[in-house]
Amino acid sequence: MMAPGLRLMEGETSLFILGIDTSCDDTSVGIVRDGVGVLSSVVSSQEDLHSRYGGVVPEIASRNHLAMMIPVLTEALRKAGLTLGEIAAVAVTQGPGLMGSLLVGVTFGKSLAAGLGIPIIAVNHLEAHVYSSFLDRGVPEFPLLCLVVSGGHSDLILMEGHGKYLVLGITRDDAPGEVFDKVGRELGLDYPGGPHMDVVAEEGNARAFQFPIPKVSGGPFDMSFSGLKTRALLAIRSSGKTEETVRNLSASFREAVVEVLEMKLEEALREFHPRTVAVTGGVSRNRLLRERVKQLGGKYGVPVLLPQPQYCTDNGAMVASCGYFRLQRGQVASYDINAIADLELKSWEDDEP
Amino acid sequence: MRVAARMEGENSITVVSDSPEDTMKLGFELGRFFKGGEVLFLQGPLGSGKTTLVKGLAKGLGVLRDVTSPSFVLEKMYTGRTTLRHIDLYRLDPSEAAEFWHSLETGPKDVLAVEWGERIGDLTPGRIRVDMEYCEDPNARKMTISWDNPSQGQAIRKAIERWLEGTSK
Numbered sequence: 001m002m003a004p005g006l007r008l009m010e011g012e013t014s015l016f017i018l019g020i021d022t023s024c025d026d027t028s029v030g031i032v033r034d035g036v037g038v039l040s041s042v043v044s045s046q047e048d049l050h051s052r053y054g055g056v057v058p059e060i061a062s063r064n065h066l067a068m069m070i071p072v073l074t075e076a077l078r079k080a081g082l083t084l085g086e087i088a089a090v091a092v093t094q095g096p097g098l099m100g101s102l103l104v105g106v107t108f109g110k111s112l113a114a115g116l117g118i119p120i121i122a123v124n125h126l127e128a129h130v131y132s133s134f135l136d137r138g139v140p141e142f143p144l145l146c147l148v149v150s151g152g153h154s155d156l157i158l159m160e161g162h163g164k165y166l167v168l169g170i171t172r173d174d175a176p177g178e179v180f181d182k183v184g185r186e187l188g189l190d191y192p193g194g195p196h197m198d199v200v201a202e203e204g205n206a207r208a209f210q211f212p213i214p215k216v217s218g219g220p221f222d223m224s225f226s227g228l229k230t231r232a233l234l235a236i237r238s239s240g241k242t243e244e245t246v247r248n249l250s251a252s253f254r255e256a257v258v259e260v261l262e263m264k265l266e267e268a269l270r271e272f273h274p275r276t277v278a279v280t281g282g283v284s285r286n287r288l289l290r291e292r293v294k295q296l297g298g299k300y301g302v303p304v305l306l307p308q309p310q311y312c313t314d315n316g317a318m319v320a321s322c323g324y325f326r327l328q329r330g331q332v333a334s335y336d337i338n339a340i341a342d343l344e345l346k347s348w349e350d351d352e353p
Numbered sequence: 354m355r356v357a358a359r360m361e362g363e364n365s366i367t368v369v370s371d372s373p374e375d376t377m378k379l380g381f382e383l384g385r386f387f388k389g390g391e392v393l394f395l396q397g398p399l400g401s402g403k404t405t406l407v408k409g410l411a412k413g414l415g416v417l418r419d420v421t422s423p424s425f426v427l428e429k430m431y432t433g434r435t436t437l438r439h440i441d442l443y444r445l446d447p448s449e450a451a452e453f454w455h456s457l458e459t460g461p462k463d464v465l466a467v468e469w470g471e472r473i474g475d476l477t478p479g480r481i482r483v484d485m486e487y488c489e490d491p492n493a494r495k496m497t498i499s500w501d502n503p504s505q506g507q508a509i510r511k512a513i514e515r516w517l518e519g520t521s522k
Contacts, residue, residue, distance in 0.1 A: 024426055060427065060449050061456040098426050100456060152425035173404065174422040181444070182399050182424070191444070218419075226422070227373075230400035234491055341430050342418075 015088040017327065018076070018112075019320025022105030023097025023125045024152070025060065027068035029076040030317025031087070035324035036134050040079035041310060041317040044068040062100035069108050076316065084116060089332075091323020094122040095343030102339035114335045121323040122333040125314075126155060126345045127165065131325070132318035133278040133305040140305055145274035147265055149289070150281030150313075151177030151192075155345075156221050156264055158272055162325045163348030168268055169221025176257050177283045179229040183253055186236055187246050197250045198286050204251030209235055211256035213263065221264050228256050254288055262292045269300050278305040282313045364506060365499035366513055372492045375520055376402045377409035379496070382512040382519075384413020389435040389462035391505060394470035397485030402494045406483065407466045411437050414464060423468075427453060435462045442469040481505060 014033045021028045027044040044065075077083065092109030095102055106122075113120035129148040134140065144159040154171035174182075177194050184193015189200065211231055214224045232253045239245045265277065279293050290306055297304035311318060326332075331348050360367040370376040383393075383406075393410070395403040408420045415433035423429040423441040431437040438459065442450040450472035459465060478501055486495045498513075500506045 060445060060453040063456070096426075098428055099430070150425070171421060172419060173408075175425060178422055178424045186399060226400075226404065233398070233400045341428075 173226035204247030208248035380409025
């Protein structure tokens with residue numbers, strides 16, 4: 001399937017980039033044409049793969065990633081209808097993430113690229129999440145204000161162009177996906193609690209419980225969610241877990257978390273006047289957040305990009321997308337790159353001064 | 354208040370922290386007195402201050418970066434005077450937690466701070482354990498630190514003395 005707006009001129013050839021992500025639980029491989037057209041995106045936790053290969057969820061130990069690497073790659077090539085010989089470059093998540101898991105992807109990726117004699121491209125997992133909003137959609141107008149919000153992140157990033165990032169703010173403690181899961185579990189919802197709480201919250205009264213907006217020391221766009229979590233836990237202790245309380249607490253807690261995100265987005269919109277707003281990462285599936293971000297976009301007349309649900313969570317296609325734009329700007333790594341567990345998001349160095 | 358709430362056993366000490374800031378300061382003092390190689394198991398319900406204590410611990414170990422929750426990624430590493438490995442087994446079931454734990458390769462000077470270590474069963478010798486509980490005051494937390502290595506115990510006692518001096522003013 002080709003992205004709308006993606007046109008190829010007669011005689012122009014497409015570049016197929018293969019992207020690998022093993023930063024956390026899933027082994028994933030995606031193949032993307034010219035940076036935005038997804039040909040395949042295979043994730044090891046997908047049910048069809050699991051029934052065939054019987055892998056373990058999550059791939060907490062690196063040997064599980066190792067076991068899934070070839071089956072996931074094979075499936076991604078099969079779905080894309082390509083052979084390895086047609087791949088132009090391999091892009092791989094170098095960090096941040098879990099060291100043992102990252103190592104599998106990086107080692108496999110660079111070996112594959114070296115064996116094929118094609119470039120290896122090192123991608124930061126966070127920038128890959130930014131690029132996930134381009135998949136099957138196209139490159140938006142810059143500057144792009146992007147909130148990457150997931151179980152492990154809450155990063156507000158201003159992207160002025162390909163590879164030009166300004167990290168405006170981060171969470172100082174817990175990530176929103178994490179507090180949704182934890183409070184959800186304490187409420188007796190199934191794990192992961194985030195998606196379940198999102199459903200239950202639809203039926204609740206968001207004003208039943210008051211959660212003050214947390215004060216944060218640090219930068220003006222930094223966020224904090226740990227205090228909200230503790231307040232929610234104290235509320236559960238004092239109010240019990242009747243069905244009504246679960247509904248109302250879910251609604252009130254979701255409201256409070258989304259309010260923090262919305263507030264930071266709005267402040268950044270006013271200060272930086274982006275041409276596009278994107279919200280990516282697992283929590284960008286949250287209904288209330290999607291709704292509020294769309295409202296914000298409307299209020300400020302800025303188009304809002306929300307990735308398709310399958311690209312919100314970790315996947316190899318977003319790594320391939322970023323890899324394509326890195327390749328175009330000469331951002332090629334050497335075959336001796338290593339995984340970096342605490343890799344920071346930095347702008348690409350100019351290839352030419 | 355803190356001094357009154359303090360109870361000392363041969364291999365343990367119980368104190369009460371009045372606030373998250375106080376808990377962070379206790380972590381800081383512990384970090385300052387740690388020599389490297391300590392393995393800290395932090396146990397207590399959600400919101401009892403485990404990550405807050407580790408935030409302070411990291412500062413005490415000379416880590417400049419901010420500590421954020423490792424629940425999702427399972428482990429975060431920080432470099433200070435020594436390597437701090439902040440591990441969180443919260444979202445793993447016992448068999449996954451055991452598999453993850455046994456797949457870890459750690460250096461002899463690494464300081465390990467492990468949340469939800471009870472997922473992998475009983476403490477084995479040589480670990481420091483911190484049990485954290487809620488108190489009636491929603492900001493306060495009761496913490497019992499226990500150990501079985503006497504020289505580590507000595508460092509912990511010194512750290513707590515420092516903490517009490519600093520917070521009782």
